[in-house]
Amino acid sequence: MNERQQVVYATVQASLKRRYARERRFRTLGLSAIILGLSFVLLLFADIISKGYSAFVQTHITLPVYFDPQVIDPSGQRDPAKLARANYRKLVRAPLRALFPEVQSRREKRQLYRLLSTGAAYQVQAMVLADPGLIGQTRQLALLADDDVDMINKGHIDQASVEERFGTAYWGWLQQLKQQDRLHTRWNSGFFTSGDSREPELAGIGGAMTGSLYTLLVTLLLSCPIGIAAAIYLEEFAPRNRFTDLIEVNINNLAAVPSIVFGLLGLAIFINLFGLPRSAPLVGGLVLTLMTLPTVIIASRAALQAVPPSIREAALGIGASHMQTVFHHVLPLALPGMLTGTIIGMAQALGETAPLLMIGMVAFIVDVPNSPLDPSSALPVQVYLWADSPERAFVERTSAAIMVLLAFLISMNACAVALRRRFERRW
Amino acid sequence: MSEMQSASGDAPLFDQSFQTTGQIHVDCPRMTASRVDVYYGDKQAIYDVSLDIARNEVIAMIGPSGCGKSTFLRCLNRMNDTIAGCRVSGTIKLDQQDIYDKRLDVVPLRARVGMVFQKPNPFPKSIYDNVAYGPRIHGLARKGDELDEVVETSLRRAGLWVEVKDRLTSPGTGLSGGQQQRLCIARTIAVSPEVILMDEPCSALDPIATARVEELLVELQKNYTIAVVTHSMQQAARISQRTAYFHLGRLVEVGETTQIFTNPQHKLTEDYITGRFG
Numbered sequence: 028m029n030e031r032q033q034v035v036y037a038t039v040q041a042s043l044k045r046r047y048a049r050e051r052r053f054r055t056l057g058l059s060a061i062i063l064g065l066s067f068v069l070l071l072f073a074d075i076i077s078k079g080y081s082a083f084v085q086t087h088i089t090l091p092v093y094f095d096p097q098v099i100d101p102s103g104q105r106d107p108a109k110l111a112r113a114n115y116r117k118l119v120r121a122p123l124r125a126l127f128p129e130v131q132s133r134r135e136k137r138q139l140y141r142l143l144s145t146g147a148a149y150q151v152q153a154m155v156l157a158d159p160g161l162i163g164q165t166r167q168l169a170l171l172a173d174d175d176v177d178m179i180n181k182g183h184i185d186q187a188s189v190e191e192r193f194g195t196a197y198w199g200w201l202q203q204l205k206q207q208d209r210l211h212t213r214w215n216s217g218f219f220t221s222g223d224s225r226e227p228e229l230a231g232i233g234g235a236m237t238g239s240l241y242t243l244l245v246t247l248l249l250s251c252p253i254g255i256a257a258a259i260y261l262e263e264f265a266p267r268n269r270f271t272d273l274i275e276v277n278i279n280n281l282a283a284v285p286s287i288v289f290g291l292l293g294l295a296i297f298i299n300l301f302g303l304p305r306s307a308p309l310v311g312g313l314v315l316t317l318m319t320l321p322t323v324i325i326a327s328r329a330a331l332q333a334v335p336p337s338i339r340e341a342a343l344g345i346g347a348s349h350m351q352t353v354f355h356h357v358l359p360l361a362l363p364g365m366l367t368g369t370i371i372g373m374a375q376a377l378g379e380t381a382p383l384l385m386i387g388m389v390a391f392i393v394d395v396p397n398s399p400l401d402p403s404s405a406l407p408v409q410v411y412l413w414a415d416s417p418e419r420a421f422v423e424r425t426s427a428a429i430m431v432l433l434a435f436l437i438s439m440n441a442c443a444v445a446l447r448r449r450f451e452r453r454w
Numbered sequence: 455m456s457e458m459q460s461a462s463g464d465a466p467l468f469d470q471s472f473q474t475t476g477q478i479h480v481d482c483p484r485m486t487a488s489r490v491d492v493y494y495g496d497k498q499a500i501y502d503v504s505l506d507i508a509r510n511e512v513i514a515m516i517g518p519s520g521c522g523k524s525t526f527l528r529c530l531n532r533m534n535d536t537i538a539g540c541r542v543s544g545t546i547k548l549d550q551q552d553i554y555d556k557r558l559d560v561v562p563l564r565a566r567v568g569m570v571f572q573k574p575n576p577f578p579k580s581i582y583d584n585v586a587y588g589p590r591i592h593g594l595a596r597k598g599d600e601l602d603e604v605v606e607t608s609l610r611r612a613g614l615w616v617e618v619k620d621r622l623t624s625p626g627t628g629l630s631g632g633q634q635q636r637l638c639i640a641r642t643i644a645v646s647p648e649v650i651l652m653d654e655p656c657s658a659l660d661p662i663a664t665a666r667v668e669e670l671l672v673e674l675q676k677n678y679t680i681a682v683v684t685h686s687m688q689q690a691a692r693i694s695q696r697t698a699y700f701h702l703g704r705l706v707e708v709g710e711t712t713q714i715f716t717n718p719q720h721k722l723t724e725d726y727i728t729g730r731f732g
């Protein structure tokens with residue numbers, strides 16, 4: 028080594044330590060940022076899951092129900108219309124009275140009956156309507172318990188508070204039921220199939236899920252073709268001039284507009300001007316389309332830009348027309364990217380709440396919608412509604428609904444990632 | 455032309471009276487370019503180039519990097535149309551027909567004047583579909599057998615048939631670089647163009663693959679007119695009948711390949727081929 032080379036070597040050696048230290052610092056910083064982020068996510072998930080998991084089971088009280096012909100069908104004609112109108116509450120109350128003969132006062136009786144949900148009577152009614160042959164028989168039935176019973180059974184309310192709020196007798200009844208092995212938790216299928224209700228034990232996300240599904244369907248059917256077509260036109264066919272620049276700026280702007288503004292727009296245009304029904308998933312879908320369009324367009328344009336120019340040149344070079352080049356070669360290569368963008372847009376739309384509040388999808392709606400024109404709610408709005416309810420039982424339902432929402436979001440985003448992985452760079 | 459100055463001195467390299475050295479005209483041209491100027495935005499890339507391309511000849515275009523060879527080549531089938539801001543003036547004729555005529559459709563033009571690019575660019579589709587694409591979109595072969603035949607002849611002509619006949623359905627992108635380039639040539643000749651433009655078709659290939667492509671060019675010359683841009687003077691000498699030397703957007707000299715390489719008339723040409731420039 029000559030002198031100069033020795034100096035260089037020594038300097039390089041001397042600086043190495045500093046360089047590596049800097050690299051280590053940067054790595055630690057990055058790692059701690061990730062750990063911080065992950066721990067917040069974990070915290071959120073732990074909180075939601077710990078609060079919400081118990082909503083997936085529901086407390087039932089097993090009671091011997093006598094399908095009393097005197098109550099259900101005194102005339103014995105088995106007329107379905109009459110069967111439907113019978114007083115089933117009486118049937119489910121009878122075994123309770125028999126179990127606790129010491130309860131005499133009206134006030135206490137009323138409290139005793141409230142161990143059961145109002146849904147219990149409907150349970151029995153449905154059984155009778157399905158099979159009138161049950162009339163005259165006695166069956167051990169697991170009847171839906173009231174939400175307070177459910178909460179106490181799940182240990183969310185302790186003895187002291189129960190005795191303070193409901194009296195000592197109430198606690199005693201529950202203990203007795205427990206000793207007789209009449210208190211059970213069962214898989215809460217109603218949570219996924221029923222609509223909203225004032226009674227927490229009857230409330231479910233079925234209506235909200237269906238509403239969200241219809242809303243997303245409308246959004247997908249509109250934003251996917253419109254967005255992709257707009258992207259193809261802007262990227263491949265539109266002349267580059269002031270006007271298209273203006274469009275481009277506005278599309279980017281649109282992506283940044285607060286979603287509530289879209290809600291106001293939807294209210295003014297779709298409902299007030301066009302007279303579309305309030306609270307309908309159709310309107311929700313239209314509003315969310317406005318919101319997701321920029322996302323879809325921007326992602327689709329990026330996907331089109333990512334197609335290497337050599338492919339276009341190859342096609343043009345053998346005499347494919349512009350249209351053929353785009354549709355035979357560019358589009359197939361860009362499609363996975365476009366779909367990824369669409370799915371991410373859909374996931375955003377699924378979680379969007381504010382614009383739906385503006386168009387009335389926040390109303391209390393018991394029935395599960397049958398079409399995009401029926402009034403309905405949506406999953407995130409349902410979360411918002413339940414989070415506002417005072418009953419303790421709605422707390423766990425809120426968390427459970429969030430879990431379902433998150434499950435949908437995660438699987439949609441996973442789909443997008445899988446799609447991207449699968450079709451990444453085929454050329 | 456004060457902006458066009460030689461690398462070394464301040465004296466203008468080309469003045470107003472500059473004329474291409476050598477015979478730019480041929481007896482029976484397939485393509486004629488006359489007084490072609492090309493601009494990228496405000497920047498002029500080609501200055502007043504006139505050149506005939508004869509039938510069934512291989513013409514080589516050589517010159518230092520950035521001198522406008524690719525630009526000129528791309529004018530010949532209007533591939534420059536795809537570049538925003540690129541403007542061409544002058545006339546270019548294919549068989550006496552002005553290809554920059556407003557009424558002329560570029561789609562049939564590009565079917566008649568095909569192009570092979572520097573980097574092999576097969577479609578991410580099967581080998582068969584790569585070759586069949588041109589005939590399909592132009593409706594040259596409709597029935598399955600007919601198409602099979604076109605694909606086979608094209609691949610045979612491109613010297614690729616033996617290597618790929620057992621895997622026509624595997625993706626074209628899975629071939630080696632040299633094979634991909636021959637596939638691209640097969641794809642181009644599948645539409646039976648009259649002229650084939652090639653922009654440094656061998657620059658991404660090893661010597662063996664290069665030799666195969668060169669053989670192929672000599673073979674193809676019987677049926678096609680070929681214009682090749684190349685950086686290898688040996689290659690130009692091996693495959694071409696005429697050679698055109700470009701320098702800073704000008705066509706400096708054109709002539710018989712042997713004459714250009716043994717007895718260049720212009721100083722710049724001489725400097726370039728003797729390795730003093732470029």
Ligand SMILES: Nc1ncnc2c1ncn2[C@@H]1O[C@H](COP(=O)(O)OP(=O)(O)OP(=O)(O)O)[C@@H](O)[C@H]1O
Binds near residue numbers: 519
């Ligand atoms: N798309 C473009 N936009 C602007 N200028 C361009 C464009 N393409 C080429 N040019 C310019 O035009 C001139 C000629 O370029 P061209 O690609 O034709 O050179 P070339 O002779 O093919 O060079 P090489 O041998 O390196 O491929 C160069 O100065 C180049 O910078």
Ligand SMILES: [Mg+2]
Binds near residue numbers: 525
């Ligand atoms: Mg070039």
